[in-house]
Amino acid sequence: MNDPLATLDAAGALPRFAPGTVWLCGAGPGDPGLLTLHALHALRSADAIVYDALVSEAVMGFAGPEAAREFAGKRGGKLSPKQGDITDRLIELARAGKRVLRLKGGDPFVFGRGGEEALDLTRAGVPFRIVPGVTAGIGGLAYAGIPATTRDTNTGVILMTGHLAKADAPRDWASIARTGLPLILYMAMTHLDDIAADLVAGGLAPDTPVAIVSDATTPRQRVLVTTLAEARAAADRDGFRSPAIVAVGSIVALRALLVGGMTGLPA
Template identity: 45%
Template sequence: MTGKVYLIGAGPGDPELLTLKAHRLLTMADVVLYDRLVGKEIIDLIPDTAEKKYVGKAKSLHSLPQEEINSLLVAKAKAGNRVVRLKGGDPFIFGRGGEELEELIEEGVPFEVIPGVTAAAGCAAYAGIPLTHRDYAQSVRFLTGHLKNGTTDLPWEELVHPAQTLVIYMGLTGLQEISQSLIRFGMVPSMPVAVVEKGTTSEQRVFTSTIKEVYEVATQNEVKSPALLIIGEIVTLQSKLEWYGKYK
């Protein structure tokens, strides 16, 4: 009897941002494969009876290649298990969830997707930065700073646009190149930028700067991954709206 795979978004870190459905299915799992960005407090929710396996990825350091993760999901489900594939944030936003589902479909394994709070929404909210605002930004764009080929060769001309917020996932490694490229393609050097480190967790740190100086600020403060970049005039509201330290 074939089991089922539940592709669950664990959110950006705070366990209380798990959806009710995600929490219910996680506590019923037979097998859980979890990523590097899933917080310890969420991992602690996995029942003791479940098989737990870390399959996370860091830059140039993968505990398992993606192909092996895909095969493992298939094998565990075909053995009749309720398999939870637990991913940080949302599995369909830079989470490679689509690649894993393609394999499940090819192998005839049933699955269900449970969306999660993506880092852009969670980290921005906890840092006090609205991603859109009638006076500052009427659009928001999510990008990854780490492309499949290992470069940060983004469509720079499209990104330098008024009234737009840019949110860059995994942008810390290429931060210097990102800032220089945006300026080279026309972004004003004084454009506000926020770097949110370990967003939504008790270790969250937020640094605001400009696109010209953000690399130096991040370096001086020894910012570590996971960190999210938010670029746009909307960042000027951060000091006014931040509520994390007061209400968390």
């Protein structure tokens, strides 16, 4: 079977990864099969790969053997590289003539700080390319049998982070609850009890369904279905920790209808 990258390259369909440039690239939520062909091309071509904690070992297995690898993972509650230092390193590597791959779990522009890095690269005059990836809030739920939208359940969905910086204003959870739209929460496990209580205080019923998907799309994937009232206790009881995606609302009920017919990862 022909290598799809070789076929695309021969057809002139692959972009050139030029020395002195940075590609801000999404690696997807974990399953290497969810990499885009552009991401695979970047992994094989890069001289230096600056990668995050949520980039799986299976994905890194596609990196070229000569590529330098630099870990730049940021994990809540643990000593992590500062964002400014990461961006400075990207600029330094690019100015040294390297083909620099900034590899992020999920999509770089969905809670991945890719927008911040792109702005800093622009200010520094470093050329860059954006390579979107499958975000965990969509792909991770799909692997758990939870569609982000269906015509019978919801006309939209809200993607939110469950982690707030100290300078951020408190959220108006009542307004969020009144939308009636399902929520897909990233980085919510640390504050899950507060989030659930605020949503109930804002008007959502305590028995609103909740799904927690940990290690989504990987062989370690686990799924917990519970309610807002029980979410924290159930997560603690079953040992659910980050990284995890939390879904709240009508879409969660679809899992019970779909999971029996699904193949692949344990759902």
